[in-house]
Amino acid sequence: MHIAFDLSFTHTEGRWARAGSWIGRDFPDARMYMELAQTAERAGVDMLFFGDGTGIPDTWRGSIAPAVEWGIQWPRHDMSPVIAAVSTVTSAIGFGLTYSSTFMHPFYVARLLNSLDHVTNGRIAFNVVASTRSADAANYGYDELPEHDLRYERMEEFVGVCQALWDSVTPDAIIRDRASGRFADPAKIAPINHRGRFFSVRGPLPAVPSPQVRPVLVQAGNSARGIAASARFADVVFGFGANLRGQQRHRERLDEALTAEGRKPESVGILWATQVIVGRTTEEAKARRAHVLEFWDTEAVGAFLSHNMGYDLSRLPAAFRLGDLRDEIHAAQASQAGLIGALVAEYGDDHRMSREEFFEHGWKSATGIDHSIVGDAGTIADALEENFAATGSRGGYMFSTPLSMPSGFGEIAELLVPELRRRGVLAPRYPGRTLRENLAG
Ligand SMILES: Cc1cc2nc3c(=O)[nH]c(=O)nc-3n(C[C@H](O)[C@H](O)[C@H](O)COP(=O)(O)O)c2cc1C
Numbered sequence: 001m002h003i004a005f006d007l008s009f010t011h012t013e014g015r016w017a018r019a020g021s022w023i024g025r026d027f028p029d030a031r032m033y034m035e036l037a038q039t040a041e042r043a044g045v046d047m048l049f050f051g052d053g054t055g056i057p058d059t060w061r062g063s064i065a066p067a068v069e070w071g072i073q074w075p076r077h078d079m080s081p082v083i084a085a086v087s088t089v090t091s092a093i094g095f096g097l098t099y100s101s102t103f104m105h106p107f108y109v110a111r112l113l114n115s116l117d118h119v120t121n122g123r124i125a126f127n128v129v130a131s132t133r134s135a136d137a138a139n140y141g142y143d144e145l146p147e148h149d150l151r152y153e154r155m156e157e158f159v160g161v162c163q164a165l166w167d168s169v170t171p172d173a174i175i176r177d178r179a180s181g182r183f184a185d186p187a188k189i190a191p192i193n194h195r196g197r198f199f200s201v202r203g204p205l206p207a208v209p210s211p212q213v214r215p216v217l218v219q220a221g222n223s224a225r226g227i228a229a230s231a232r233f234a235d236v237v238f239g240f241g242a243n244l245r246g247q248q249r250h251r252e253r254l255d256e257a258l259t260a261e262g263r264k265p266e267s268v269g270i271l272w273a274t275q276v277i278v279g280r281t282t283e284e285a286k287a288r289r290a291h292v293l294e295f296w297d298t299e300a301v302g303a304f305l306s307h308n309m310g311y312d313l314s315r316l317p318a319a320f321r322l323g324d325l326r327d328e329i330h331a332a333q334a335s336q337a338g339l340i341g342a343l344v345a346e347y348g349d350d351h352r353m354s355r356e357e358f359f360e361h362g363w364k365s366a367t368g369i370d371h372s373i374v375g376d377a378g379t380i381a382d383a384l385e386e387n388f389a390a391t392g393s394r395g396g397y398m399f400s401t402p403l404s405m406p407s408g409f410g411e412i413a414e415l416l417v418p419e420l421r422r423r424g425v426l427a428p429r430y431p432g433r434t435l436r437e438n439l440a441g
Pocket of ligand 1: 225
């Protein structure tokens with residue numbers, strides 16, 4: 001079992017204001033991430049992961065004001081300089097960095113990741129995302145997000161260009177012979193001459209090959225097309241299963257797609273997105289959960305949910321039938337997965353719900369409380385072991401927490417990770433020289 005910490009949201013959705021959070025530091029102070037990374041490395045966590053989104057939520061009331069006022073999914077910085085800084089105070093833990101293949105250019109990203117792989121000494125992973133949010137697209141010249149499957153075609157070409165660029169200078173091309181003054185062997189450095197549907201890149205990469213040569217590739221899409229893309233190039237998949245059946249289906253579909261690509265299903269693990277609230281006792285964990293639920297505001301919840309659904313929930317009447325809301329969201333081409341799907345499944349189409357009640361459920365969803373594992377280390381470790389066995393025993397977990405920073409993650413590192421290690425279920429602690437080698441162990 002491999003474990004990573006998902007640091008995509010270390011300050012948003014009220015985390016910044018919780019008691020004991022960001023003490024003596026304000027986001028985006030890199031020192032908070034340095035302290036957290038050192039704690040995580042002592043525990044043997046494989047990777048710190050940084051998701052990304054570049055637009056400020058604006059679906060709720062058609063305005064960024066509520067998201068800005070309440071710190072909902074904003075602010076979000078480019079974390080590459082933070083990773084560079086954190087790598088100087090750690091030596092083994094890996095870093096996952098996210099860029100969108102829909103908006104970025106592969107030459108820029110391949111070059112940046114090569115540099116980061118040097119700075120981190122072979123500890124970088126690239127999480128490539130197709131992007132789903134219109135607020136992100138608006139910052140890169142799109143009136144509308146390009147069509148779903150087209151984004152994946154672009155992703156596959158994007159990754160192919162990156163791989164070709166990383167391979168365009170072979171590691172033994174660099175001679176550095178001071179006596180003769182020859183720096184490199186031109187026979188081992190070649191242009192890639194890529195001309196595709198989306199990109200034209202001549203290459204080669206103007207860089208010294210990095211320790212991993214190719215950074216580890218992570219991908220998260222879980223539609224059929226998204227899984228096909230994972231099967232083509234991903235080293236690790238970031239998975240979100242609403243329940244065990246959903247996880248098992250993802251695993252089955254990925255295995256089929258990997259086989260179709262001629263790859264071994266056992267070679268690609270899924271790290272499951274999993275929020276945990278751990279305490280020294282189950283009572284303490286439950287009290288922490290209750291504390292998270294105390295802070296909420298309809299504007300904050302509305303901004304979060306509307307952004308993620310792509311549907312403006314400020315139009316909700318005082319009371320409504322759940323089935324009607326689901327149909328209206330469907331008609332608006334917005335996402336019916338997530339909260340509304342879960343509520344319909346739980347209460348049925350005909351259930352009448354008040355606006356207030358809906359937003360109470362919404363806050364549980366926004367904070368992840370409705371799908372968290374809550375308890376002492378032993379209880380959580382039991383649940384993880386059982387889930388790991390039921391989902392193919394490959395990959396592991398990407399932990400997140402709604403609690404204070406960095407203590408929320410600190411307690412996962414200090415209570416839960418040692419319990420998992422004591423049980424002998426974790427992969428060996430940093431057996432290799434690079435992140436790729438460590439994740440293979
Ligand atoms: C666990 C998980 C994490 C994701 N993280 C990000 C992210 O950090 N940034 C982003 O823009 N999209 C992220 N996505 C969105 C995916 O990259 C993808 O665009 C989305 O799931 C839609 O593709 P699909 O229809 O294939 O699922 C994530 C998706 C999942 C399931």
